[in-house]
Amino acid sequence: MTTSVLDRFFRYVTxxxxxxxxxxxxxxxxxxxxxxxxxxxxxxxxxxxxASMSPHGVVMATIPATTTRADTPTIGFLAHVDTSPEMPGAxxxxxxxxxxxxxxxxLPDDPSAVLRLGEQPALRDCLGHDIVTASGTTLLxxxxxxxxxxxxxxxxxxxxxxxxxxGIVRIAFTPDEEIGKGTAHFDVAAFGAxxxxxxxxxxxxxxxxxxxxxxxxxxxxxGFNTHPGYGKGRLVNAIKVAADFIDRLPKDRLxxxxxxxxxxxxxxxxxxASVERTSVKLLVRDFRTEGLKEKEALLDTLARGxxxxxxxxxxxxxxxxxxxxxxxxxDQHPAAVEHAKTAIRCAGIEPRTRLIRGGTDGARxxxxxxxxxxxxxxxxxxxxxxxxxxxxxxxxxxxxxxxxCRVWEEQASSWGPAKAGPYxxxxxxxPPFQSCKLQSS
Ligand SMILES: [Zn+2]
Numbered sequence: 001m002t003t004s005v006l007d008r009f010f011r012y013v014t015x016x017x018x019x020x021x022x023x024x025x026x027x028x029x030x031x032x033x034x035x036x037x038x039x040x041x042x043x044x045x046x047x048x049x050x051a052s053m054s055p056h057g058v059v060m061a062t063i064p065a066t067t068t069r070a071d072t073p074t075i076g077f078l079a080h081v082d083t084s085p086e087m088p089g090a091x092x093x094x095x096x097x098x099x100x101x102x103x104x105x106x107l108p109d110d111p112s113a114v115l116r117l118g119e120q121p122a123l124r125d126c127l128g129h130d131i132v133t134a135s136g137t138t139l140l141x142x143x144x145x146x147x148x149x150x151x152x153x154x155x156x157x158x159x160x161x162x163x164x165x166x167g168i169v170r171i172a173f174t175p176d177e178e179i180g181k182g183t184a185h186f187d188v189a190a191f192g193a194x195x196x197x198x199x200x201x202x203x204x205x206x207x208x209x210x211x212x213x214x215x216x217x218x219x220x221x222x223g224f225n226t227h228p229g230y231g232k233g234r235l236v237n238a239i240k241v242a243a244d245f246i247d248r249l250p251k252d253r254l255x256x257x258x259x260x261x262x263x264x265x266x267x268x269x270x271x272x273a274s275v276e277r278t279s280v281k282l283l284v285r286d287f288r289t290e291g292l293k294e295k296e297a298l299l300d301t302l303a304r305g306x307x308x309x310x311x312x313x314x315x316x317x318x319x320x321x322x323x324x325x326x327x328x329x330x331d332q333h334p335a336a337v338e339h340a341k342t343a344i345r346c347a348g349i350e351p352r353t354r355l356i357r358g359g360t361d362g363a364r365x366x367x368x369x370x371x372x373x374x375x376x377x378x379x380x381x382x383x384x385x386x387x388x389x390x391x392x393x394x395x396x397x398x399x400x401x402x403x404x405c406r407v408w409e410e411q412a413s414s415w416g417p418a419k420a421g422p423y424x425x426x427x428x429x430x431p432p433f434q435s436c437k438l439q440s441s
Pocket of ligand 1: 080143
């Protein structure tokens with residue numbers, strides 16, 4: 001599969017699929033449609049005859065079942081085609097650095113862009129690998145074209161090897177993940193999978209099954225504007241009230257600058273300021289949804305306290321839900337993660353579970369009724385000119401997909417018949433996987 005993954009990856013990164021949060025069209029940029037249509041054509045070419053793109057740019061296709069075991073659940077694999085709006089994504093020139101031996105990787109179009117072993121711990125795990133970078137002025141687009149290539153190569157392999165038993169496998173490629181709209185037009189019912197996996201992770205062997213719970217909070221201070229020359233005793237400057245509020249936010253804790261691991265934070269990130277009215281938008285993050293509520297209560301109390309100290313000022317707060325920790329859903333479906341671990345072991349890698357200090361499309365899908373952990377693809381330094389991917393790890397990701405399809409079939413009856421709605425399986429009872437044989441290609 002390595003050749004197929006690599007050929008595809010090199011082809012896909014040449015498409016400019018940068019998404020644009022200011023755009024009102026769906027998908028947000030026309031380049032994404034070009035790649036999505038290309039993927040429809042390629043899926044059909046390898047035999048997925050139902051491949052099609054929805055009016056909103058979601059591509060779906062089916063690999064028909066090869067098993068007769070009717071209790072094998074339908075599983076799905078997803079990746080996003082867009083690249084980050086933060087960095088140029090046109091005219092990407094991928095460069096292969098063969099047999100990486102720890103040397104500095106200097107990107108030719110900007111000699112100041114250098115990947116150094118000492119600064120990139122993940123490179124140490126890829127000694128001997130073939131590393132792909134961009135040329136120094138653009139991102140590479142491995143986020144998430146590595147995922148797209150891995151899924152396509154696995155689909156091609158499964159279609160060419162009908163002797164591998166698996167249930168119905170659904171594939172989807174989505175636009176606009178980077179601007180938070182990847183699932184806005186995703187039809188979970190039409191997808192029809194019981195479980196799914198996003199291929200959008202980094203380090204070899206990693207499964208991400210835990211994300212932040214996230215809200216956005218808007219704190220709006222109302223002041224009173226009048227001509228400042230005649231403002232004595234009357235003018236109330238909402239900008240100063242908001243500044244007072246921001247100054248009182250915790251500095252040595254609960255901030256992105258001072259937290260990692262399981263610690264959440266509050267983070268002012270946008271301010272819309274005028275004397276009459278100033279609003280501050282804050283990200284609120286915690287791995288526990290309860291913890292989110294505590295942080296919001298803290299912000300609310302702080303904002304009201306500040307408004308009270310400024311005579312004539314008032315404050316309103318509003319909370320908008322962003323996404324929830326997918327673990328709340330995945331804990332109800334231990335098979336989704338356990339089977340992924342088994343498949344990763346079958347590919348000769350020790351699986352690691354990891355938390356995401358952010359969200360994924362999988363987090364949103366999990367709460368839309370489709371439990372969706374995130375799997376590794378070998379991509380690193382996403383949204384950067386120093387983005388890179390290991391060819392060997394990308395190929396391993398494709399191999400894991402094939403194993404996963406087999407594992408779900410082999411374990412089908414052990415996990416009970418497929419039925420609608422959440423069902424619980426004790427995680428201690430995970431049956432051992434019978435065989436890890438897969439022809440290498
Ligand atoms: Zn991504």
